Amino acid sequence: MSKVTLAEAPPGVEGAGFFATRLDKAIGLARANSLWPLPFATSCCGIEFMATMGSTYDLARFGAERPSFSPRQADMLLVMGTIAKKMAPVLKQVYVQMAEPRWVIAVGACASSGGIFDTYSVLQGIDEIIPVDVYVPGCPPRPEAILDGVLMLQEIVKNESLNRRNTPEYKALLEKYGIITDNG
Amino acid sequence: MDKLNNQLIIERMESQFGSTFVVLGEPHGLLTISVEADQIIAFLQFLKEDENLRFNYLTDITGVHYPKEEKAFHIVYHVYNMLQNIRLRIKVAVAGPIPTVPTATVLWHGANWMERETYDFFGIIFEGHPDLRRILNMDELDVFPMRKEYPLEDPNRVDKKDFYFGR
Numbered sequence: 426m427s428k429v430t431l432a433e434a435p436p437g438v439e440g441a442g443f444f445a446t447r448l449d450k451a452i453g454l455a456r457a458n459s460l461w462p463l464p465f466a467t468s469c470c471g472i473e474f475m476a477t478m479g480s481t482y483d484l485a486r487f488g489a490e491r492p493s494f495s496p497r498q499a500d501m502l503l504v505m506g507t508i509a510k511k512m513a514p515v516l517k518q519v520y521v522q523m524a525e526p527r528w529v530i531a532v533g534a535c536a537s538s539g540g541i542f543d544t545y546s547v548l549q550g551i552d553e554i555i556p557v558d559v560y561v562p563g564c565p566p567r568p569e570a571i572l573d574g575v576l577m578l579q580e581i582v583k584n585e586s587l588n589r590r591n592t593p594e595y596k597a598l599l600e601k602y603g604i605i606t607d608n609g
Numbered sequence: 610m611d612k613l614n615n616q617l618i619i620e621r622m623e624s625q626f627g628s629t630f631v632v633l634g635e636p637h638g639l640l641t642i643s644v645e646a647d648q649i650i651a652f653l654q655f656l657k658e659d660e661n662l663r664f665n666y667l668t669d670i671t672g673v674h675y676p677k678e679e680k681a682f683h684i685v686y687h688v689y690n691m692l693q694n695i696r697l698r699i700k701v702a703v704a705g706p707i708p709t710v711p712t713a714t715v716l717w718h719g720a721n722w723m724e725r726e727t728y729d730f731f732g733i734i735f736e737g738h739p740d741l742r743r744i745l746n747m748d749e750l751d752v753f754p755m756r757k758e759y760p761l762e763d764p765n766r767v768d769k770k771d772f773y774f775g776r
Binding site for chain 1: 746747750752754762
């Protein structure tokens, strides 16, 4: 039998028959361990992600069991590969169609900064059009690096306030990208 | 039908067009001729429909930019005789700033996308083209990227060196 690792319980008060903790910590724990990836794979980094999804690296261990391939229900957008300027509106539409809460990982040099494609037709980093939570370095990154990025995002999700989408900072950030939030 | 060779092709064209074209050479055996912009469609039509030549397959249309020349833009046509496996290259030189040449879509529908691509990258206008808009670059692009009018990258840049990408 292999060793089974369970998610650690959040800090709280434990007693006979009850356990009290903060709601946002409990929700964060649930969210962090059930991220649904939406792979936006355009190049070689996408192939590395396929290896990450495969049995050797097994992204499913972290609760990211099924890639969504649709903005519906997905909450972790992984942008993997070169994004041409012509593709930028498509990527932005996919991001806008995702429901809150949502997070973005830029995988590899191209998605993070345009990479070696320092040219007129390539977007020099997806953070020009959508907000990014985690950048994964490498060209392409190994599957371990992508797993590292997902684990890092899990830490962000665990420690996030429940109503992030209503904070003025977050609204200002989306406003800066020209993404209008219509949830009050 | 005789086996075609470059000499026969030249003679056949001379019998039709006299000396309105210039033979530029035969690099690697590929006969290359130069014609004037107002003659190009007549030439292509003759090459396509003539009983002996039968260059009925348009391989490619593209452009070249020679910024120092008076006629700075060359439009290059490659045509192919499928029956005899012979290729032919035709060049047309036109002057800027808005280089204009008649469209070959009247002869080949396949010229449509080739000319759109040439317009996209060189800004060459094909008169009479049914749908002359960009095909590869984004529509908002306001330059023609393959023209040689942009400075080279600063050679002292280090921010995109392999070292920073773990390579």
